[in-house]
Amino acid sequence: MPLAATPLLSTLLTRVDAAIIDLDGTMVDTMGDFNEALNRMLRELALPSIAAQTIEHMVGKGSEHLLRSVLQHVLAQVNYASVATEIEALYPLAWASYQRHYLAVNGQYAGVYDGVLAGLQALQARGLRLACLTNKPRDFALPLLQSKGLGGYFEKVFGGDSFERKKPDPLPLLKTCEALGTDPARTLMVGDSSNDAQAARAAGCPVVLVTYGYNHGQPVRAVDADGFVDSLAQLV
Numbered sequence: 005m006p007l008a009a010t011p012l013l014s015t016l017l018t019r020v021d022a023a024i025i026d027l028d029g030t031m032v033d034t035m036g037d038f039n040e041a042l043n044r045m046l047r048e049l050a051l052p053s054i055a056a057q058t059i060e061h062m063v064g065k066g067s068e069h070l071l072r073s074v075l076q077h078v079l080a081q082v083n084y085a086s087v088a089t090e091i092e093a094l095y096p097l098a099w100a101s102y103q104r105h106y107l108a109v110n111g112q113y114a115g116v117y118d119g120v121l122a123g124l125q126a127l128q129a130r131g132l133r134l135a136c137l138t139n140k141p142r143d144f145a146l147p148l149l150q151s152k153g154l155g156g157y158f159e160k161v162f163g164g165d166s167f168e169r170k171k172p173d174p175l176p177l178l179k180t181c182e183a184l185g186t187d188p189a190r191t192l193m194v195g196d197s198s199n200d201a202q203a204a205r206a207a208g209c210p211v212v213l214v215t216y217g218y219n220h221g222q223p224v225r226a227v228d229a230d231g232f233v234d235s236l237a238q239l240v
């Protein structure tokens with residue numbers, strides 16, 4: 005991170021009472037889990053496999069979007085007359101299979117990024133209230149946080165299925181602030197993608213992005229945010 009950004013970040017932290025932290029690509033590198041669960045599902049459906057690098061560009065807008073993007077990608081290779089119709093026909097079976105495989109591998113092919121524990125501990129030591137807000141289903145998020153020793157840091161954990169809409173819509177952030185009882189303007193969003201930043205901007209929350217996560221294959225520093233960090237430990 006450029007040195008010049010450090011004073012801005014410390015000023016930002018004096019103006020917030022809480023932080024909402026994203027999960028995939030921000031706290032945990034879950035690409036191995038996505039890769040394993042999706043390819044197990046594709047094998048079960050007798051469909052071609054997909055590369056982890058391709059999956060990475062599809063992550064961030066929740067599991068339903070991920071699944072539709074993966075099916076679109078592999079069915080386009082199989083040459084169906086109507087890919088869209090085939091996706092809808094396959095979706096219920098694919099979703100059930102993906103859920104089963106994801107829950108079976110959850111956390112086994114995933115690792116906590118460097119600096120996450122130190123960052124969470126430092127934010128807590130500053131008296132900030134912490135919530136985790138992810139677009140992945142809450143039933144995937146809770147056991148993952150638990151198995152990685154992160155569960156105890158968060159007062160609230162919400163998933164992509166907790167509210168009517170997902171990030172980049174501001175609704176999940178506004179609802180999380182409401183649950184924490186904090187003012188959005190004094191609640192910092194920490195994420196890894198344009199979904200987190202757009203949701204935060206629309207909700208009126210300050211936002212800092214990590215530089216190492218998944219941003220649909222686009223350079224994260226081009227996203228409109230209040231700051232960037234190479235590790236959560238740099239937040240404080």
Ligand SMILES: O=C(O)COP(=O)(O)O
Pocket residue numbers: 026027028029063064065066067070137138139140141
């Ligand atoms: O499941 C996803 O699409 C990504 O989830 P995230 O919001 O934790 O990055």
Ligand SMILES: [Mg+2]
Pocket residue numbers: 026027028029030064195196197217218
């Ligand atoms: Mg993320």
